[in-house]
Amino acid sequence: MRIDSFGAIPAVTDSLRPSGGGFAEAIRDAIDRVDNAQAGAQSAAADLLVNGRGDVHTVALAAQSAELSLELFQQVRNKFVSAYQEIMKMPM
Amino acid sequence: MSLFSAISVSASGMEAQRVRAELIAGNLANADTTRTPDGGPYRRRDAVFTTAPVEGSFADNLAAAGVRVASISVDASDPERRYLPGHPDADKDGYVAFPKIHPPEEMVDLMGASRGYEANVAAIATVKDMIGRALDLFK
Amino acid sequence: MHVDLGAYLSYLTRRQEVVASNIANADTPGYKTHDVGMPGDFSTAFAQFTALPEETPGLVSRNDGNNVSIDRESRLLAENDIRFNLATQLLRGEIRTYKMAIEEGRDS
Numbered sequence: 001m002r003i004d005s006f007g008a009i010p011a012v013t014d015s016l017r018p019s020g021g022g023f024a025e026a027i028r029d030a031i032d033r034v035d036n037a038q039a040g041a042q043s044a045a046a047d048l049l050v051n052g053r054g055d056v057h058t059v060a061l062a063a064q065s066a067e068l069s070l071e072l073f074q075q076v077r078n079k080f081v082s083a084y085q086e087i088m089k090m091p092m
Numbered sequence: 093m094s095l096f097s098a099i100s101v102s103a104s105g106m107e108a109q110r111v112r113a114e115l116i117a118g119n120l121a122n123a124d125t126t127r128t129p130d131g132g133p134y135r136r137r138d139a140v141f142t143t144a145p146v147e148g149s150f151a152d153n154l155a156a157a158g159v160r161v162a163s164i165s166v167d168a169s170d171p172e173r174r175y176l177p178g179h180p181d182a183d184k185d186g187y188v189a190f191p192k193i194h195p196p197e198e199m200v201d202l203m204g205a206s207r208g209y210e211a212n213v214a215a216i217a218t219v220k221d222m223i224g225r226a227l228d229l230f231k
Numbered sequence: 232m233h234v235d236l237g238a239y240l241s242y243l244t245r246r247q248e249v250v251a252s253n254i255a256n257a258d259t260p261g262y263k264t265h266d267v268g269m270p271g272d273f274s275t276a277f278a279q280f281t282a283l284p285e286e287t288p289g290l291v292s293r294n295d296g297n298n299v300s301i302d303r304e305s306r307l308l309a310e311n312d313i314r315f316n317l318a319t320q321l322l323r324g325e326i327r328t329y330k331m332a333i334e335e336g337r338d339s
Binding site for chain 2: 247251305309311
């Protein structure tokens with residue numbers, strides 16, 4: 001039995017799965033998903049504050065998941081950028 | 093309903109039990125009142141509870157079942173008659189009409205109201221604690 | 232079996248709300264105790280738990296038709312609180328673990 005409430009942060013890991021669409025597209029896709037995760041978390045928070053709809057824990061988990069997705073994305077992006085820079089430094 | 097409206101539900105429970113306790117206190121205080129402004133002896137009062145939705149609950153959620161005092165029932169049965177010929181409120185036969193109130197029963201009822209009140213207080217404290225822990229998830 | 236703690240928290244939340252209703256209506260004539268049924272599994276992510284409360288069987292009714300046992304409800308109140316506490320602690324641990332894993336990758 002696994003306790004895994006975040007499902008390996010799907011917003012990022014799904015988009016980085018090789019799907020034949022090319023690297024740029026994968027990054028764009030990841031950005032969209034992270035963006036959606038953030039927007040979803042914010043609207044859940046607004047719904048709770050304004051309409052009293054929803055639970056605190058659901059909003060909190062959505063916010064944490066969105067933030068983790070963003071952080072993961074940033075780390076992955078940084079890795080790719082520095083790898084790219086490494087490659088560009090190579091003498092031809 | 094959310095945990096927040098659970099607090100409203102418990103608050104409605106506190107209010108209802110409080111009204112009930114006040115009526116019992118009135119019964120105890122007037123257990124021997126033979127003359128009221130309306131004429132006749134004091135009549136025992138009791139709170140009639142009914143389930144009532146709590147404001148703030150939403151249609152898409154489960155109905156938040158609170159409680160309210162629907163009405164205050166007044167004992168309409170014949171009062172107790174005791175033979176006390178010298179009493180200022182005695183009728184021509186020497187009988188005085190007394191309230192049909194028995195303090196031991198009222199005390200038991202009062203204990204029930206008190207227990208109910210405290211249970212609602214405990215529910216609010218617990219739910220507040222849970223909301224606090226859910227908020228900790230933001231950290 | 233994959234346990235989604237968020238769904239578990241939602242279940243405990245719904246359950247506690249119904250306990251609050253039972254306690255508030257402990258002296259309402261004719262009121263019957265309700266409870267929320269435990270779902271088969273907690274593997275759906277962030278499931279909004281929507282099961283309707285059901286009447287709880289096996290409780291004794293008093294003269295006015297009410298069958299709320301304040302003892303039972305007080306016990307559930309405490310149990311749900313403890314479980315909620317446990318689940319939120321586990322979740323915070325999960326979040327911390329993810330954060331550490333992500334940050335660990337930064338400097339390597």
